[in-house]
Amino acid sequence: MAASISFADVSKRYPGGVAGAAAALDHASFDIAAGEFVYLTGHSGAGKSTVFRLLAAIERPTAGTVLVNQQNVGRLSPAAVPFLRRKLGLVLQDQRLLFDRTVFDNVSLPLAVAGVPPRDAAKRARAALDKVGLLGRERANPIALSGGEQQRVCIARAVVNRPVLLLADEPTANLDAEYAGVILELFRAFHDVGVTVVLATHDAALIARYPARSIALAQGRVVR
Amino acid sequence: MNAWLHAHDGAMRDALAHARRAPFATLFAVAVLALALALPLVGFVVVAGLARITAQFDTDPQMSVFLPLEATPRDRQALERSLRARPGIKRLRVVTKEQALAELQSTEGVRDLLSGLPGNPLPDTLVITPAHAAREAVHALRAELEQLPGVASVQVDTAWVERLEGILGTVRAVVLAVAAMLGVAVVAVTFNTVRLQVLTRAAELDVAALFGATRAWMRRPFLYFGAFQGIAAGLLSIALAAGFVALLARSLPGETAVAALPGRGLAMPWELALTALLAAAGLGWLGAWLSVWEHLGPGRRAHR
Ligand SMILES: Nc1ncnc2c1ncn2[C@@H]1O[C@H](COP(=O)(O)OP(=O)(O)O)[C@@H](O)[C@H]1O
Ligand SMILES: [Mg+2]
Numbered sequence: 001m002a003a004s005i006s007f008a009d010v011s012k013r014y015p016g017g018v019a020g021a022a023a024a025l026d027h028a029s030f031d032i033a034a035g036e037f038v039y040l041t042g043h044s045g046a047g048k049s050t051v052f053r054l055l056a057a058i059e060r061p062t063a064g065t066v067l068v069n070q071q072n073v074g075r076l077s078p079a080a081v082p083f084l085r086r087k088l089g090l091v092l093q094d095q096r097l098l099f100d101r102t103v104f105d106n107v108s109l110p111l112a113v114a115g116v117p118p119r120d121a122a123k124r125a126r127a128a129l130d131k132v133g134l135l136g137r138e139r140a141n142p143i144a145l146s147g148g149e150q151q152r153v154c155i156a157r158a159v160v161n162r163p164v165l166l167l168a169d170e171p172t173a174n175l176d177a178e179y180a181g182v183i184l185e186l187f188r189a190f191h192d193v194g195v196t197v198v199l200a201t202h203d204a205a206l207i208a209r210y211p212a213r214s215i216a217l218a219q220g221r222v223v224r
Numbered sequence: 225m226n227a228w229l230h231a232h233d234g235a236m237r238d239a240l241a242h243a244r245r246a247p248f249a250t251l252f253a254v255a256v257l258a259l260a261l262a263l264p265l266v267g268f269v270v271v272a273g274l275a276r277i278t279a280q281f282d283t284d285p286q287m288s289v290f291l292p293l294e295a296t297p298r299d300r301q302a303l304e305r306s307l308r309a310r311p312g313i314k315r316l317r318v319v320t321k322e323q324a325l326a327e328l329q330s331t332e333g334v335r336d337l338l339s340g341l342p343g344n345p346l347p348d349t350l351v352i353t354p355a356h357a358a359r360e361a362v363h364a365l366r367a368e369l370e371q372l373p374g375v376a377s378v379q380v381d382t383a384w385v386e387r388l389e390g391i392l393g394t395v396r397a398v399v400l401a402v403a404a405m406l407g408v409a410v411v412a413v414t415f416n417t418v419r420l421q422v423l424t425r426a427a428e429l430d431v432a433a434l435f436g437a438t439r440a441w442m443r444r445p446f447l448y449f450g451a452f453q454g455i456a457a458g459l460l461s462i463a464l465a466a467g468f469v470a471l472l473a474r475s476l477p478g479e480t481a482v483a484a485l486p487g488r489g490l491a492m493p494w495e496l497a498l499t500a501l502l503a504a505a506g507l508g509w510l511g512a513w514l515s516v517w518e519h520l521g522p523g524r525r526a527h528r
Contacts, residue, residue, distance in 0.1 A: 056434070058434070078439075079438070079439075082433070082436045082437060082438045082441075083436070085433075085434065085435060085436040086435075086436035090434065090435070092434070096430070096431045096434060098427065098428055098431060100428075101428075109431065109432060109435055110435040110436060112234060113432050113435055113436050113437035113438075113441055114436055115230050115234075115441075116230070117230050118230065118234075157435070161435075161436075
């Protein structure tokens with residue numbers, strides 16, 4: 001079970017964006033095969049997060065076609081969007097953790113919204129927390145965790161629903177090199193069982209440690 | 225099916241958890257709603273009590289057939305005979321002008337008044353209980369009797385009951401109107417409390433949407449909250465109204481008609497309590513539904 005991705009001539013301009021400013025994505029085209037492990041690289045503002053927002057139907061393309069498993073996600077009906085998102089494992093750059101809930105509640109949220117029975121959900125949430133080394137912290141509030149631990153909670157939340165497509169936006173940005181390696185190992189483990197993984201980073205050392213194909217963005221264009 | 229059950233179970237827990245997180249806001253809203261519901265409830269109980277009083281009198285209507293003042297005892301006996309021979313009359317009692325005068329004279333105060341009169345101002349009267357108590361039958365009988373020779377006039381003694389029924393109809397309409405207005409108020413109050421909840425939980429709803437929550441899933445806890453709050457307010461309003469009605473019944477003097485009410489006396493009928501409870505739940509649900517429709521409806525790009 002994996003998912004393919006195709007961007008065909010995709011442009012994205014944000015409605016709030018400065019008039020005359022460059023588009024966040026500018027006629028970007030690339031393909032990612034099912035089961036592939038791909039890095040998305042580029043400087044800050046290159047358009048990496050925009051790629052993820054389009055894939056999760058958080059934003060819609062201004063022009064062009066975004067396909068996930070041959071499905072045009074830029075034209076999904078609002079009712080279909082939740083079911084697309086349940087197939088994704090999202091690690092967002094801005095984390096979006098709920099600080100008035102426990103770590104456990106945060107991680108099991110994708111299961112709760114999908115109607116997974118609480119008993120199964122608890123088991124799977126604990127398994128996901130175990131994978132990121134936070135099994136003892138279920139009852140903690142995320143605010144009491146370090147930046148790196150919070151990042152790991154986000155990763156646990158992304159993988160808890162056994163996604164077919166793992167989209168991680170700079171997931172190792174807050175982690176020291178040792179834990180970055182551990183997290184990357186985790187993503188590679190998902191890749192090994194056939195999950196498509198797209199990982200945005202500008203950490204060249206990380207890419208050097210686990211070489212894979214890179215798609216490089218600059219000012220919204222695919223440059224390599 | 226199982227997932228559906230879990231989703232609803234989860235939504236209910238979520239709704240209750242929210243009530244626990246904001247206990248004072250919830251209690252205050254419940255108290256306001258309960259007061260709004262209790263007022264028409266008391267009104268309905270009183271209207272129902274009055275209706276039973278009039279129904280009780282209505283069961284035995286009487287009619288007074290007056291003879292002309294100059295009628296002789298022979299005239300009276302003739303009329304009595306002819307009436308006894310008619311169908312449609314259950315009972316007949318004769319009150320002669322002498323009996324009527326004697327009865328009046330035994331009443332303190334009236335005696336002096338009567339002593340100033342030259343003769344007996346009262347007519348002979350035949351007091352009739354019609355066989356059929358229905359209003360139409362009574363009025364038909366009255367029209368027939370008025371046409372009889374030797375009859376001066378016919379008075380239906382249920383006239384005051386009819387007036388009371390007329391007043392009762394007005395009171396019932398007023399209570400219904402007040403109930404409708406307060407029902408709108410219940411919807412509005414729930415709308416607002418739920419709106420505040422949606423706003424305070426906006427971040428959470430956005431994250432839920434990002435991880436695959438449907439609009440229905442996001443709306444559900446708020447709908448349950450509205451219904452639960454309505455049920456709590458309904459129960460409290462029933463207790464308040466029942467307590468008030470009990471006080472009212474006790475404060476009324478024993479010889480009033482209320483004390484003689486058949487069956488339950490002046491008390492909250494369980495049908496009314498059940499209706500109030502269902503209405504409260506429904507109105508709460510409706511208020512919440514309108515609120516989530518505005519804030520989590522298809523128009524809003526909840527986490528897009
Ligand atoms: N919501 C937004 N409104 C307006 N402009 C935005 C918005 N999000 C991103 N942008 C702009 O789009 C460009 C690409 O942003 P982003 O995709 O976040 O890049 P990256 O993730 O590579 O840093 C930037 O110039 C950024 O300022
Ligand atoms: Mg970014």
